[in-house]
Amino acid sequence: MAIQALSTAASGMRGQQRNVDVIANNIANVNATGYKRSRANFEDLFYRQVQRPTLTTPGGAASTTGVQIGLGTRLVSVQKVFEQGGFDVTDNPLDVAIEGDGFFRLNLGDRLGYTRDGALQVDQEGFVVSSDGFRLDPPINIPIESIQQSIFISRDGRVTIRNSGQAQEQELGEIQIFRFVNPAGLEAVGDNIYTETDASGPEIAGDPGSDGLGQLRHRALELSNVDIVREMVDLIKAQRAYEVNAKSIETSDEMLQTANRLR
Amino acid sequence: MLSGLYTSAAGAMIQTQRHDVISHNLANVETSGYRKAFTVFRHREAEAATDRQSQSNGNSLLERIGGGVFLDATPPSVHVGELQSTGNPYDLALVEDGWLTVSDSKGNLFYTRSGAFTRSQAGEMVTLNGRYKLMNDTGQPVTSSEAPKIGAHGQLDNGQRLQIVHFEQPDQLKRLGDNLFSAPPQAESQPYSGEVLQGVIETSNVESVTEMVAMIEALRAYESNMEAVRSQNALAEKVVSQLGRQPS
Secondary structure, eight states: OHHHHHHHHHHHHHHHHHHHHHHHHHHHTTTSTTOOOEEEEEEEOOEEEEOOSOSSBTTBSOOSOOEEEEOOEEEEEEEEOOOOOOEEEOOOTTBEEEESSOEEEEEOSSSEEEEOOOBOEEOTTSBEEOTTSOEESSOOBOOTTSOGGGEEEOTTOEEEEOOTTOOSOEEEEEOOEEEOSOGGGSEEEETTEEEOOTTTOSOEEEOTTSTTOOEEEETEEEOOOOOHHHHHHHHHHHHHHHHHHHHHHHHHHHHHHHHHTTO | OOHHHHHHHHHHHHHHHHHHHHHHHHHTTTSTTOOOBOOEEEEOOOHHHHOHHHHHHTOHHHHHHOOOEEEEEOOBOOOOOOEEEOOOTTBEEESSSOEEEEEOTTOOEEEEOOOBEEEOTTSBEEETTSOOEEBBTTSSBOBOSSSOOBOTTSBBTTSOBBOEEEESOGGGOEEEETTEEEOOTTOOEEEOOSOEEESEEEOOOOOHHHHHHHHHHHHHHHHHHHHHHHHHHHHHHHHHHHTTOOOO
């Protein structure tokens, strides 16, 4: 009945509302370093089988599955899309971008987190930390008295320093990066940080540039992979989809009104 | 008596059912791999035509009137939806009419066009809700220790091959929700021969313009039938109130 269409269309509107939420979050993060855009995935709800007035056709047995009336849609998951973002060359000696697969590992205290945001800093004790203050894991310590301008991070992750007046480079440690079989399965916990799940698979460690891992780019940052044009197009699509579902409710309403006016 | 009233009511009722189907199509305009449902109407035989008595009497007028209409089937459209590149190796799309085979934990087989998969702890490719495993052509779940690399004919780099089927009569498939369909045992199928794309996803094949036009059509057809109910009511009222009245 027309009443079914009302709740079906309402589920469609709800779904599109969530879709707009996801797109809006992408647009808000168009300038967030290392941000990966999200994608909403939908599936259809179950179906009501409608008994037909006659079960047999003139030819004999029923030929098709008959009438199935669907009950709408639902959001099944929101996934990250790990396409490479663009690069921005900076002058900050602790900016590092990953070109290719991989994540920096952070020590969140009670667990490990992973990020592609390479805007690194040094904390009070000289440890290299993420922009939110979580230490890299394994940790790297840079003596505070060292001159920042002379820090160099190689493509394979070696962090070296040359103090003024010395010809010899001093190695401070190596940045390890980690990859996952299915990065889209990682759980985004905010602050550009992800945690491991069953779907992502366990971390695979390695030196940058080896074993399918990307290389490091010193004095560069990975930009957000949000393409604003694409998001705007998706936003228009989501809004129109919301509107057609609203129209569907209006139509059901008109049908009910007509029925009410019969007498 | 007044059989036309019921004919018109049946006409109005199927339009509400048609609107239910259109609403469901529109609700799934962003559901990947969703197949638009058509509505197929059929005219109902007049009772008189199946009644031997009237046949022998040759009541040919009633036979021609017919018994109205009913919604007969809601088969899926096999038209391929728009393909969108995602870059995720767990996303698959079929370029032609075919179905990816998935299985539940009891081994029942289902068919889907929604190629958005993720990974289980055991390295199998599973649907996004995690409940169904993608099958290979030996009837086992597709497994891959690394991110899968799938070729244009559905073959993996570890020698497995996706089980993809093409159904001769897609109107035999039954919708189950969760982007899944089931096939009856007698359904005729053959291996899919078209191309498989990785890192691409098929969007819904619902075109909202077509659905909106169909929705307007359904609304107006509904109103016309209701109007017919109303005018027959008016006619009946005239019969009751005026016919047989003595001229004063």
